Amino acid sequence: MEKPILEVDNLRIRYGGASTEAVRGVTFTLGRERLGIVGESGSGKSTVGRALLRLLPGATITADTLRFGDRELLTLSEREMLKVRGRHMSMILQDPKFSLNPIRRVGDQVAETYLRHFRCSKTEARDKALAMLEAVKIRDPKRVYQQYPHEISGGMGQRVMIAMMLLADPDLVIADEPTSALDVTVRLQVLNILDGLVRDRGIGLIMISHDLNLVRNFCDRVLIMYAGRVVETLAARDLDRAEHPYTRGLLAAQPKIGGGRAPLAVLDRQPEWLEEKA
Amino acid sequence: MSHRRIRFYGAAGQVGTIAVTLLGLLLLTFFIGRLMPADPVRAMVGEDATRETYEQVYRSLGLDRPLWEQFFYYLRDVFTGNFGTSIRTGQPVIQDILHVMPATIELATFAILIGAGLGVPLGVFAAVNKDRWPDHVVRVFSLFGHSMPIFWTGMIALIVFYAHFGLVGGSGRMDQFYIGLVDERTGFLLIDSLIAGEMDVFWSAVNHIILPAALLGYSSSAYITRMTRSFMLDQLGQEYVTTARVKGLSRNQTIWQHAFINIRVQLVTIIALAYGSLLEGAVLIETVFAWPGFGQYLTNNLITGDMNAVMTCVLIVGVIFIGLNLLSDVLYRIFDPRTH
Amino acid sequence: MSASTETTFRLPAPLLALKNIVLFLLKSPTSAFGLAVLTLLVLVAAFAPLIATHDPYAQDLALTLQAPGNGHLFGTDELGRDIFSRLVWGARITLTIIFLVSVVVGPIGLIIGTTAGYLGGKVDTVMMRITDIFLSFPSLILSLAFVAALGPSLNNAIVAIALTSWPPIARLARAEAMTFRKADYISAARLQGASPARIIVKSIMPMCLPSVLIRLTLNMATVILTAAGLGFLGLGAQPPLPEWGAMIATGRRYMLDSWWLVTFPGISILTVSLAFNLLGDGLRDALDPKQMNRR
Numbered sequence: 059m060e061k062p063i064l065e066v067d068n069l070r071i072r073y074g075g076a077s078t079e080a081v082r083g084v085t086f087t088l089g090r091e092r093l094g095i096v097g098e099s100g101s102g103k104s105t106v107g108r109a110l111l112r113l114l115p116g117a118t119i120t121a122d123t124l125r126f127g128d129r130e131l132l133t134l135s136e137r138e139m140l141k142v143r144g145r146h147m148s149m150i151l152q153d154p155k156f157s158l159n160p161i162r163r164v165g166d167q168v169a170e171t172y173l174r175h176f177r178c179s180k181t182e183a184r185d186k187a188l189a190m191l192e193a194v195k196i197r198d199p200k201r202v203y204q205q206y207p208h209e210i211s212g213g214m215g216q217r218v219m220i221a222m223m224l225l226a227d228p229d230l231v232i233a234d235e236p237t238s239a240l241d242v243t244v245r246l247q248v249l250n251i252l253d254g255l256v257r258d259r260g261i262g263l264i265m266i267s268h269d270l271n272l273v274r275n276f277c278d279r280v281l282i283m284y285a286g287r288v289v290e291t292l293a294a295r296d297l298d299r300a301e302h303p304y305t306r307g308l309l310a311a312q313p314k315i316g317g318g319r320a321p322l323a324v325l326d327r328q329p330e331w332l333e334e335k336a
Numbered sequence: 337m338s339h340r341r342i343r344f345y346g347a348a349g350q351v352g353t354i355a356v357t358l359l360g361l362l363l364l365t366f367f368i369g370r371l372m373p374a375d376p377v378r379a380m381v382g383e384d385a386t387r388e389t390y391e392q393v394y395r396s397l398g399l400d401r402p403l404w405e406q407f408f409y410y411l412r413d414v415f416t417g418n419f420g421t422s423i424r425t426g427q428p429v430i431q432d433i434l435h436v437m438p439a440t441i442e443l444a445t446f447a448i449l450i451g452a453g454l455g456v457p458l459g460v461f462a463a464v465n466k467d468r469w470p471d472h473v474v475r476v477f478s479l480f481g482h483s484m485p486i487f488w489t490g491m492i493a494l495i496v497f498y499a500h501f502g503l504v505g506g507s508g509r510m511d512q513f514y515i516g517l518v519d520e521r522t523g524f525l526l527i528d529s530l531i532a533g534e535m536d537v538f539w540s541a542v543n544h545i546i547l548p549a550a551l552l553g554y555s556s557s558a559y560i561t562r563m564t565r566s567f568m569l570d571q572l573g574q575e576y577v578t579t580a581r582v583k584g585l586s587r588n589q590t591i592w593q594h595a596f597i598n599i600r601v602q603l604v605t606i607i608a609l610a611y612g613s614l615l616e617g618a619v620l621i622e623t624v625f626a627w628p629g630f631g632q633y634l635t636n637n638l639i640t641g642d643m644n645a646v647m648t649c650v651l652i653v654g655v656i657f658i659g660l661n662l663l664s665d666v667l668y669r670i671f672d673p674r675t676h
Numbered sequence: 677m678s679a680s681t682e683t684t685f686r687l688p689a690p691l692l693a694l695k696n697i698v699l700f701l702l703k704s705p706t707s708a709f710g711l712a713v714l715t716l717l718v719l720v721a722a723f724a725p726l727i728a729t730h731d732p733y734a735q736d737l738a739l740t741l742q743a744p745g746n747g748h749l750f751g752t753d754e755l756g757r758d759i760f761s762r763l764v765w766g767a768r769i770t771l772t773i774i775f776l777v778s779v780v781v782g783p784i785g786l787i788i789g790t791t792a793g794y795l796g797g798k799v800d801t802v803m804m805r806i807t808d809i810f811l812s813f814p815s816l817i818l819s820l821a822f823v824a825a826l827g828p829s830l831n832n833a834i835v836a837i838a839l840t841s842w843p844p845i846a847r848l849a850r851a852e853a854m855t856f857r858k859a860d861y862i863s864a865a866r867l868q869g870a871s872p873a874r875i876i877v878k879s880i881m882p883m884c885l886p887s888v889l890i891r892l893t894l895n896m897a898t899v900i901l902t903a904a905g906l907g908f909l910g911l912g913a914q915p916p917l918p919e920w921g922a923m924i925a926t927g928r929r930y931m932l933d934s935w936w937l938v939t940f941p942g943i944s945i946l947t948v949s950l951a952f953n954l955l956g957d958g959l960r961d962a963l964d965p966k967q968m969n970r971r
């Protein structure tokens with residue numbers, strides 16, 4: 059079997075000032091695949107994602123292993139981390155309305171990723187950025203390059219974000235609810251673009267989401283998180299055969315087209331889900 | 337020092353707003369002028385003038401007319417640039433003011449450079465280190481500047497740096513024996529002395545301006561620091577800052593290349609306002625440093641009770657303030673791509 | 677916070693809130709310092725006759741310009757008056773200024789702000805325009821103009837400061853009133869036929885009061901500095917009143933040889949205005965809900 063891109067063993071995260079850990083002993087590995095992380099709000103999905111990039115100021119991160127390729131992430135200095143972020147591992151944030159710098163041109167922000175990690179001229183970076191904008195199916199890249207974030211639509215913004223984060227050809231991309239801020243009509247389009255690029259380039263993907271159906275369609279494997287822990291790991295196609303009652307509850311709470319009119323099930327939480335497996 | 341901000345409601349309302357504010361300003365100065373319990377006629381004709389002379393002067397001043405008519409004449413005078421003559425100097429008030437203004441502008445400009453040069457980096461530094469000790473140190477330092485009675489600090493600074501250590505020049509704009517050496521062309525001594533090629537005068541002027549400007553600058557840096565910090569904190573909490581970090585930018589690059597450029601426009605705005613507020617500090621500091629500028633002119637007139645000159649000065653300060661407010665609004669529109 | 681078991685007596689809500697705020701303030705060394713200085717100021721002013729070692733007005737021409745020491749803690753001034761005693765009595769003047777200004781400014785700002793905010797429309801526009809006109813001067817300059825017109829005296833200085841410091845309060849009260857205007861209980865009162873004046877006085881003003889009080893506190897440092905500035909320019913308190921700014925003005929002539937004449941009054945002004953600023957800064961934090969929860 060191929061060497062995994064990411065190995066996480068017993069990851070624990072505590073925010074500064076918090077009395078309990080937000081993430082409590084998360085363990086998983088990731089190959090060149092697409093991994094979904096689902097769970098309710100506050101279960102610690104984003105916290106895991108940001109911890110991988112070591113972008114949690116004030117939080118304490120511990121793990122038995124946090125290996126990315128052949129780097130042990132927790133032992134890297136901040137300087138070395140700067141070379142990892144954006145170049146080898148990057149993250150697509152939720153809402154392009156906020157995650158793009160409002161007073162810098164869209165294209166310059168994309169090109170910045172390239173300039174940061176490769177020795178090259180400004181024009182070279184610009185050409186790379188334009189090509190990437192084209193790759194995310196932006197019709198008039200030259201024009202969009204010159205625009206400011208408030209001048210482009212949400213769907214376009216998220217494609218720009220994808221372009222920015224894939225430009226340096228990373229090994230791993232974390233997408234934190236990449237479409238939840240978008241209009242339903244463009245969600246699928248954006249996801250397809252992301253999916254296509256990730257497959258073509260053989261990039262590992264961690265897709266964080268609330269949406270089981272979305273994860274089922276776009277991921278190979280799914281982690282189910284609850285209260286800072288992974289309660290179950292499943293192949294996406296086996297999702298319907300989930301065993302953990304929490305996962306079953308989540309599935310039951312999903313509306314289905316053609317399903318009955320009966321009210322959606324409400325999760326009935328059990329205290330023993332909170333306990334760590336020995 | 338308080339920092340005050342007029343709001344303009346949209347571009348269309350701007351012209352109207354300014355017109356109304358100016359009119360209000362004139363009304364205010366007009367009425368303050370009439371508030372005076374002292375009798376202006378008596379002041380002019382003297383105690384033992386006959387009743388007839390008194391009446392005559394009374395009428396010639398238009399004081400027998402109804403108030404609105406007096407106001408109308410006042411407006412007419414103002415718009416024709418006729419602000420009357422100063423009783424104290426015997427010169428037209430406006431000419432006096434134009435003559436003293438450069439000294440104050442020179443001082444205020446020097447001061448704002450110091451204030452912004454100090455306040456902006458400190459504010460950024462405090463924001464980046466929020467709630468850690470550098471933040472607390474910066475906060476106390478700037479509150480200190482905000483709390484000092486500047487006229488007193490001025491005296492103490494004179495005692496220490498001039499009288500005791502002799503590091504800087506004392507009162508006035510230059511050493512006594514240089515006065516009259518360079519021609520007044522622009523009124524700005526630093527520029528005039530350079531034009532005249534009198535380097536001695538130039539250095540003397542620098543020596544004299546540095547202390548009052550530093551004090552004024554320090555006191556205005558308090559406000560600039562506080563605002564910079566709060567603007568910066570707003571930005572540092574934004575998602576795009578995370579984006580920049582995810583891309584691999586260092587903390588410093590993120591701060592200066594992403595967050596800071598987002599507060600530039602706001603900074604220009606508050607620096608413009610702080611500049612206007614320096615006029616306030618200038619009134620006091622010019623008195624302490626015998627700086628022959630606008631502030632000293634105003635206080636001299638206050639002491640001699642030359643109301644005409646005083647009200648003109650006040651009016652001019654108001655106009656400068658409105659102008660700076662307007663300027664900062666315009667700058668906002670020009671430099672923020674979101675308002676295009 | 678630990679709830680005591682035998683609580684039979686409970687403080688009324690506003691006092692409880694005040695207690696919490698004070699507790700919060702005491703946790704930060706800077707605002708605790710502010711609070712301590714101001715408490716000291718009040719005590720000194722209250723017990724001035726007991727604390728002062730001399731009569732603040734008693735001249736002793738044989739002992740003019742004495743350096744600190746020799747029975748005169750802070751030395752004597754050009755007329756042989758004891759500077760320490762004058763400072764102690766001056767605390768009363770400072771407190772009087774603060775108190776009177778607040779008593780005038782609070783209600784004016786509150787009335788103008790709440791009326792404008794509640795009624796909205798033309799009334800609002802006109803009132804805010806007037807506010808803006810007052811705001812378009814730096815406060816010291818406008819106070820100067822007023823005092824110049826009214827004649828220099830302590831009372832006129834207070835009036836002038838009050839006349840120039842209401843606009844920010846009115847702005848604040850207006851903003852608050854506008855948020856309360858839409859509240860359900862206000863609509864209910866309106867439907868019951870309560871007159872606007874009644875609603876403003878009975879319902880809106882009490883709601884705006886806390887933030888107005890805080891804003892007044894934040895303003896105090898500026899008030900003190902303006903008053904001292906006026907005193908320094910000879911437009912505020914007149915001699916022989918032991919007002920700190922005026923003391924600096926008279927001491928200025930002797931400052932090169934007799935540094936104590938200006939030094940001690942200046943330190944007093946600086947300390948009190950710094951205390952207000954530190955306290956205000958702490959209050960801002962205390963009232964920011966995000967900060968309160970973090971404890």
Ligand SMILES: Nc1ncnc2c1ncn2[C@@H]1O[C@H](COP(=O)(O)OP(=O)(O)OP(=O)(O)O)[C@@H](O)[C@H]1O
Pocket residue numbers: 073074076080097098099100101102103104105106268
């Ligand atoms: N900056 C922070 N400081 C303190 N606690 C935090 C911080 N950010 C998140 N938390 C806490 O950590 C836990 C996990 O939060 P996280 O944002 O990772 O959840 P999530 O699964 O991504 O939720 P969502 O689906 O709403 O995005 C929550 O209990 C949250 O309150």
Ligand SMILES: [Mg+2]
Pocket residue numbers: 103104105234
């Ligand atoms: Mg999240």
